[in-house]
Amino acid sequence: MRVVIQDNYDKMCQWAANYIADKICKHNEEESSRPFILGLPTGSSPIGVYKELIKKNKAGELSFANVVTFNMDEYLGLPHEHDQSYWYFMHDNFFNHLVDMKPENINILNGMTDDPEAECAAYEEKIESYGGIDLFMGGIGVDGHLAFNEPFTSLTSRTGLRDLTTDTRIVNSRFFDNDPNKVPAQALSVGIGTVTDSKEVLVLISGHNKARALAATVEGNVSHKWTCSALQMHNGAIIACDEEACGELTVDTYKYFLDIEKKERL
Numbered sequence: 415m416r417v418v419i420q421d422n423y424d425k426m427c428q429w430a431a432n433y434i435a436d437k438i439c440k441h442n443e444e445e446s447s448r449p450f451i452l453g454l455p456t457g458s459s460p461i462g463v464y465k466e467l468i469k470k471n472k473a474g475e476l477s478f479a480n481v482v483t484f485n486m487d488e489y490l491g492l493p494h495e496h497d498q499s500y501w502y503f504m505h506d507n508f509f510n511h512l513v514d515m516k517p518e519n520i521n522i523l524n525g526m527t528d529d530p531e532a533e534c535a536a537y538e539e540k541i542e543s544y545g546g547i548d549l550f551m552g553g554i555g556v557d558g559h560l561a562f563n564e565p566f567t568s569l570t571s572r573t574g575l576r577d578l579t580t581d582t583r584i585v586n587s588r589f590f591d592n593d594p595n596k597v598p599a600q601a602l603s604v605g606i607g608t609v610t611d612s613k614e615v616l617v618l619i620s621g622h623n624k625a626r627a628l629a630a631t632v633e634g635n636v637s638h639k640w641t642c643s644a645l646q647m648h649n650g651a652i653i654a655c656d657e658e659a660c661g662e663l664t665v666d667t668y669k670y671f672l673d674i675e676k677k678e679r680l
Contacts, residue, residue, distance in 0.1 A: 427462030453550030571605030
């Protein structure tokens with residue numbers, strides 16, 4: 415596992431965007447006959463990364479014409495036009511601002527499906543049909559959940575229906591008039607196994623409130639209590655974080671990653 419520590423959120427996002435852009439550009443130079451498969455998250459963590467990628471795209475430095483995306487999750491029961499659906503979020507914050515993203519290359523789970531099991535199975539099959547995901551960007555919750563894989567979800571789980579915990583609904587209620595009861599109780603989500611099957615996983619962790627989760631991800635035992643800890647078993651896992659998120663790391667761990675990744679410091 416790599417842990418790249420930046421001074422602040424903005425620099426973390428800049429570094430992550432540069433990393434993703436470099437991967438896409440290199441792929442297009444070497445293997446343009448096959449699209450680059452990119453996994454994407456929603457939430458506050460990736461917004462800065464999306465802004466940086468949009469800048470590169472509009473400046474002609476990065477093309478998304480040969481990129482196929484798969485999003486991590488979607489609330490069950492929210493239509494596309496609902497302003498808190500993840501379909502809406504992704505188009506409002508990212509896809510609508512790209513100059514060459516093809517709509518047919520955008521894949522987001524259908525929260526209005528009448529058959530969640532079939533929807534999730536088809537999602538897994540479509541990912542597999544492309545040969546898997548090249549890079550999956552993600553964020554984690556304060557309890558370490560990756561996508562909507564809440565604590566005690568199997569670390570080999572696949573895309574499926576997830577029940578959301580009270581804590582998650584309370585955290586997300588800020589987007590629903592601060593009323594947890596307005597937050598959907600279920601969501602469709604890729605599994606931990608779906609994410610770790612990707613060639614690379616880049617997880618963004620920022621802020622004091624994510625410090626315990628970062629420590630659990632990097633230093634804790636591999637456990638389904640902290641689903642993020644599954645990244646310890648992934649040969650292509652990268653954590654991009656800011657200084658504020660490092661408060662629970664031991665001094666030795668913090669200094670080790672500052673030293674070994676010093677060339678990545680912006």
